[in-house]
Amino acid sequence: MTGTLSNWANSLTYGARRVHRPRTVDALRALVAGTDRIRALGTRHSFSGVADTTGDLVRLDGLPESMELDPQAGTVTVAAGTRYAELAPYLHRAGWALGNMASLPHISVAGSVATGTHGSGDSQRCLAAAVSALELVGPQGDLVELRRDTHPEFAGAVVALGALGVVTRLTLDLEPAYQVAQTVCPDVPLDEVAADLDAVFGAAYSVSLFTDWRSGHGSVWLKRRTDRPDSGWGRGRGAAAPMHPVPGVDPGSSTEQLGVPGPWYQRLPHFPPELTPGAGEELQSEYFVPRSRAAAAFAALRALGDRIAPVLHIAEVRTVRGDDLWLSSAYGRDTVTFHFTWLKDLPAVRPVIAAVEEQLMPLGARPHWAKLTETPAERITAGYPRAADFVRLAEQHDPDGKFRSAFTDQFFTNPQKTMGVMR
16 A cells, blocks of 8 residues: 555654555565564554554554454454454353443554553453453564463563564453443532542442533543442432533434443443544543542642643543553553543644643653653653563564664663654
């Protein structure tokens, strides 16, 4: 394939010399073996340059579809290009479920895992934590299988930013299918949320807060599992009509609300899988803050509300349980995430991102790998205790740097460079 290729929001043009879409794993292996620099590309929903390269890009959605359920092990093995929107209905029909999903089900499994993408829930880790095995193509075109139960450094190979090879298959842990009922509580004071974070975010299996940081209020989205008790917070405060996360937008594009139970995959995301979004007029940034510093983050962002709101579509706050994955932004700590969906106006947004980071980085924030940031790379890397171990692991798997890029070099080979906003 030739010509220019952009990300989902058309805010970033990839610099690849060629884009490939192999139809078989053998063709992919031959491609990798015969290329000096190559990176895998998912559904192009990243706003940073995490997938970019001046070498070759390879799309994985042309590989044969594969979903192999193992009921005895409670796992499913899927092709890397599989999207959650395709996987989830298949699992539900078979009586199985994923523990969590991101707000948008149209993203690929491999891309979500590689960048540490997450859903929401006090008890739920990032999506990559469900991976128990993966298969990847190494620099010589060799197939490498890594398993959680046999590979001593598996935790370093899951959220790997594409630096260890091109992932072809992943095995995910499952649980029996369940039902979820979604309720939205509008006009909740932010002071109430910040003062009793545990009560609000512990009120349901998955909880999101949407706000503009200026009004002093927000809407709390409660996604309750029908097979589990809940705390009762929010009872009697539910909206009388469906809502959209962004005020004023038609709620018809949101997942069903008003407490109506439905399959897990039709409630955990904010947007239904059957509605494929078009290119978004937006930019995004996100920060993983230690849960112990959440109240300070709330106060700092409210103080910036007059700067944030004019360049914002909507902001979302979620919680993520800590994990042991080396490059997960929730590594080693329970986390509160602060997500910003900005207007598509980079010159206006950049100074606001810098102002937000000036407040959140001293609190221990880790920017999402796939979102925009103004923080220097060495400061971001310093927030990951296993960063040096990951450098060693990447050199072990890819000694000649076939899967490296300018993006990964900033963090893991040349800390003197700064990240900036990747365009």
